[in-house]
Amino acid sequence: MTWHATPADLRDYASGxxxxxxxxxxxxxxxxxxxxxxxxxxxxDPAVTDAGWARLDAELDAPRPGAVExxxxxxxxxxxTARLLTATPVMRRSWLAAVAxxxxxxAVVGRTGTPLLLLATAPLLPLAGVAVxxxxxxxPLYETALVAPVHTFRLLMIRSxxxxxxxxxxxxxxxxxxxxxxxxxxxxxxxxxxxxSLGLVLTPRLGPVAAPATVGAGWLAALLAGRLLTDGAPFxxxxxGQLTGVAAALAAAAALVAARDRFDGTSRPAPYxxxxxxxxx
Amino acid sequence: MTHPTNHQAAPTVSAAGLTVTxxxxxxxxxxxxxxxxxVTGLLGPNGAGKTTLLRVLAxxxxxxxxxxxxxxxxxxxxxxRTEARRVLGYLPQNPGFHPAFTAFEFVDYVAILKExxxxxxxxxxxxxxxxxxxxxxxxGRRIRALSGGMRQRVALAAALVGDPAFLVLDEPTxxxxxxxxxxxxxxxxxxxxxxxxxxxTHQTEDVAMLCHRVVVIDAGRVLFDGPPDALRARAAGRVxxxxxxxPGALAGWRTGVGTYRNVGDPPSGVSPAEPTLEDGYLLTLHxxxxxx
Numbered sequence: 001m002t003w004h005a006t007p008a009d010l011r012d013y014a015s016g017x018x019x020x021x022x023x024x025x026x027x028x029x030x031x032x033x034x035x036x037x038x039x040x041x042x043x044x045d046p047a048v049t050d051a052g053w054a055r056l057d058a059e060l061d062a063p064r065p066g067a068v069e070x071x072x073x074x075x076x077x078x079x080x081t082a083r084l085l086t087a088t089p090v091m092r093r094s095w096l097a098a099v100a101x102x103x104x105x106x107a108v109v110g111r112t113g114t115p116l117l118l119l120a121t122a123p124l125l126p127l128a129g130v131a132v133x134x135x136x137x138x139x140p141l142y143e144t145a146l147v148a149p150v151h152t153f154r155l156l157m158i159r160s161x162x163x164x165x166x167x168x169x170x171x172x173x174x175x176x177x178x179x180x181x182x183x184x185x186x187x188x189x190x191x192x193x194x195x196x197s198l199g200l201v202l203t204p205r206l207g208p209v210a211a212p213a214t215v216g217a218g219w220l221a222a223l224l225a226g227r228l229l230t231d232g233a234p235f236x237x238x239x240x241g242q243l244t245g246v247a248a249a250l251a252a253a254a255a256l257v258a259a260r261d262r263f264d265g266t267s268r269p270a271p272y273x274x275x276x277x278x279x280x281x
Numbered sequence: 282m283t284h285p286t287n288h289q290a291a292p293t294v295s296a297a298g299l300t301v302t303x304x305x306x307x308x309x310x311x312x313x314x315x316x317x318x319x320v321t322g323l324l325g326p327n328g329a330g331k332t333t334l335l336r337v338l339a340x341x342x343x344x345x346x347x348x349x350x351x352x353x354x355x356x357x358x359x360x361x362r363t364e365a366r367r368v369l370g371y372l373p374q375n376p377g378f379h380p381a382f383t384a385f386e387f388v389d390y391v392a393i394l395k396e397x398x399x400x401x402x403x404x405x406x407x408x409x410x411x412x413x414x415x416x417x418x419x420x421g422r423r424i425r426a427l428s429g430g431m432r433q434r435v436a437l438a439a440a441l442v443g444d445p446a447f448l449v450l451d452e453p454t455x456x457x458x459x460x461x462x463x464x465x466x467x468x469x470x471x472x473x474x475x476x477x478x479x480x481x482t483h484q485t486e487d488v489a490m491l492c493h494r495v496v497v498i499d500a501g502r503v504l505f506d507g508p509p510d511a512l513r514a515r516a517a518g519r520v521x522x523x524x525x526x527x528p529g530a531l532a533g534w535r536t537g538v539g540t541y542r543n544v545g546d547p548p549s550g551v552s553p554a555e556p557t558l559e560d561g562y563l564l565t566l567h568x569x570x571x572x573x
Contacts, residue, residue, distance in 0.1 A: 062389075063389055078398065080393045080403075083389070083393055087379065140377030140378055141377050141390070141391070142377065143373045143376075144371070144391055144394065147340050147341050148391070149367045149395060149396050150395070150396060151363070261359065264359075
């Protein structure tokens with residue numbers, strides 16, 4: 001044991017006024033440190049000590065927040081929101097590894113040849129991330145979440161934030177390895193936001209797989225067409241292209257906010273919100 | 282339709298003329314129901330519309346037509362929907378799990394979705410429901426390491442978290458062995474002591490043992506709504522034993538003692554047998570088919 005609880009911490013702990021996350025550190029520490037437990041017993045009157053033991057007992061089987069969740073709570077995120085954020089499927093290692101690999105490949109190709117691969121893939125990653133985070137076939141708790149009082153749109157936004165938090169910094173880092181990094185970022189960031197929002201807007205109509213697939217295919221087709229039709233810089237890297245990207249992102253975000261009530265299971269027709277085909281009579 | 286058993290208690294959930302059409306098929310065809318406190322059983326063959334009815338009552342899907350009130354809230358309005366969801370516990374037919382979650386983490390996650398934001402109070406509630414379903418000892422175990430029966434109880438705990446006044450259970454005993462089913466029956470009965478519980482099932486024994494009322498639906502319509510005894514009474518005089526399977530019987534089988542038990546319209550001079558709820562259910566479904 002390299003540290004011990006301070007008398008002030010123990011006093012606050014005993015009186016039940018020690019705030020999280022310090023409270024959790026002391027809880028964990030007390031479970032493992034006999035001298036601190038003895039010190040705690042000396043600090044508090046027996047009734048308060050018993051209450052403390054009951055709390056400690058309760059903490060022992062409470063979920064252990066992971067590193068990311070603890071960090072979010074330390075940064076002031078309410079613990080329940082942090083839990084929803086980190087339970088998003090994209091927080092799994094397999095997804096993070098896929099993002100990292102894709103970007104690594106795009107960066108390597110970009111340094112030796114064209115930045116087009118990075119330009120094409122960086123906006124698709126958040127789109128794909130949102131797709132794998134939400135939907136009756138993908139989210140195992142979809143039905144439970146749908147009938148919970150938490151508004152489905154709020155849950156969707158929390159998950160989208162989780163997706164953007166994992167993909168955007170990685171894509172920014174990949175861009176920094178390239179020549180003319182700032183121009184490149186200005187080229188893919190607005191389309192990334194626009195495509196993600198557009199994919200979400202279309203989800204109640206087309207479904208959680210077809211919507212992002214359509215939007216992603218549209219993006220790739222537009223880039224390819226631009227490449228075939230003009231010889232100059234790709235359109236998203238021109239001033240006009242970047243302005244278009246920002247305008248599209250704003251328009252898609254506005255459309256998403258306007259469509260927020262379509263996500264909570266009562267707008268019909270909404271094929272996406274219906275039960276799985278196999279479960280229908 | 283009147284509901285003789287439910288006149289004592291005011292209805293907590295009422296539905297009128299619920300209609301759901303899916304790809305030109307009427308899945309629900311004008312279903313009207315008034316549920317009160319206690320356990321109501323919902324019986325019907327596969328494809329009768331049970332799951333769709335439960336999904337509508339659980340606000341997972343909106344009806345094309347019809348009115349619904351859940352403990353005074355109208356789910357057709359955004360505000361009423363949120364209020365209804367606050368008093369609702371729903372166990373779907375195939376409850377999904379994050380397999381990497383522990384039982385505690387899973388129920389805790391559902392509790393967050395049910396707006397239990399205070400960490401300490403929420404954790405106390407999660408412990409309470411896990412104790413209620415008898416999983417206090419394994420709360421720290423990962424869901425992928427739990428047996429099917431235990432998982433089903435974790436799902437029930439998740440439905441019970443937040444102490445909902447209206448509980449919707451969609452075939453919770455499917456795939457459970459008799460002992461587990463008995464345990465689940467105890468839990469459902471306990472839940473029904475202070476709540477309105479709607480239990481969809483294929484097991485007529487579940488209904489006979491648990492429910493003060495039973496609703497039979499087929500092809501999206503209510504065929505019967507009343508106490509289980511009244512459903513059983515529909516088979517009075519229409520079950521008999523004999524030396525052979527009677528040619529005109531709807532169902533007939535050789536029992537362990539060597540005689541045949543027949544259900545249907547008896548010929549004269551046969552010895553009648555005591556009807557069961559299942560006989561009444563079978564005859565009710567058949568009466569509809571004959572009418573069609």
